[in-house]
Amino acid sequence: MQNHKVVSRGEWLVARQEHLANAKEFTRLRDQLSQARRELPWVKVEQVYWFDTPEGKQTLIELFAGRSQLIVYHFMVASNWLEGCPICSFWADNFNGIVVHLNQRDISFVAISGAPLEKLEAYKRRMGWSFPWVSSGSSDFNYDYQVSWTPAQMQNGSKIYRYRASDASTEDAPRVSVSYQNQQRAVFHPYFCYARGLDILNRTYHFIDPVPKGRDEAGLPWFQAWVRRRDRLGRP
Numbered sequence: 001m002q003n004h005k006v007v008s009r010g011e012w013l014v015a016r017q018e019h020l021a022n023a024k025e026f027t028r029l030r031d032q033l034s035q036a037r038r039e040l041p042w043v044k045v046e047q048v049y050w051f052d053t054p055e056g057k058q059t060l061i062e063l064f065a066g067r068s069q070l071i072v073y074h075f076m077v078a079s080n081w082l083e084g085c086p087i088c089s090f091w092a093d094n095f096n097g098i099v100v101h102l103n104q105r106d107i108s109f110v111a112i113s114g115a116p117l118e119k120l121e122a123y124k125r126r127m128g129w130s131f132p133w134v135s136s137g138s139s140d141f142n143y144d145y146q147v148s149w150t151p152a153q154m155q156n157g158s159k160i161y162r163y164r165a166s167d168a169s170t171e172d173a174p175r176v177s178v179s180y181q182n183q184q185r186a187v188f189h190p191y192f193c194y195a196r197g198l199d200i201l202n203r204t205y206h207f208i209d210p211v212p213k214g215r216d217e218a219g220l221p222w223f224q225a226w227v228r229r230r231d232r233l234g235r236p
Contacts, residue, residue: 042188052117052135074147074175077113095131
């Protein structure tokens with residue numbers, strides 16, 4: 001940062017306009033990619049899944065709350081964990097306030113974890129969140145959607161994540177899933193994403209990216225080593 005190139009206003013304007021042309025092309029390509037995503041074929045969800053919610057037991061269809069589209073954030077909280085994943089918590093800090101706007105566009109949103117509901121509710125209160133969050137602990141939902149794995153799968157090497165075998169030691173992983181229900185209340189699974197595909201849901205990163213240092217993660221032990229739960233900021 002100390003030796004960054006400094007130029008005249010005129011030279012900066014030329015460079016900025018060149019970058020703007022590239023940015024506009026990126027935006028057009030992103031729009032094309034988004035359209036192609038919406039045109040992907042669907043898979044029908046045949047299994048009936050039950051979830052523990054603050055309103056009692058509910059099915060996947062009931063999580064739509066009368067809307068045709070549902071976004072699920074698979075939040076990493078395994079049943080034996082004392083608290084939620086710090087990285088998922090970083091993402092979840094971006095969810096408050098968006099649900100009402102999603103609802104206006106025929107979209108429901110819910111976070112789902114395998115841990116018991118009472119543990120999720122306690123952590124939600126601790127973090128000051130208001131978005132819907134339910135437990136899939138009484139169903140095979142997390143296992144079928146390949147975001148949780150049994151001890152046997154962890155031991156025998158049959159863990160599949162991001163379309164391939166994984167030797168990662170964690171029994172839970174993040175993902176975003178999109179579902180759609182038609183007028184006959186049949187549910188379909190059009191899309192899901194992992195890893196960098198989740199970046200688009202993190203508004204904090206979108207504010208960080210334009211500043212001179214950007215994400216500034218290159219010299220860290222691993223790229224998100226800087227992330228802390230909101231009530232642990234400033235602590236090691």
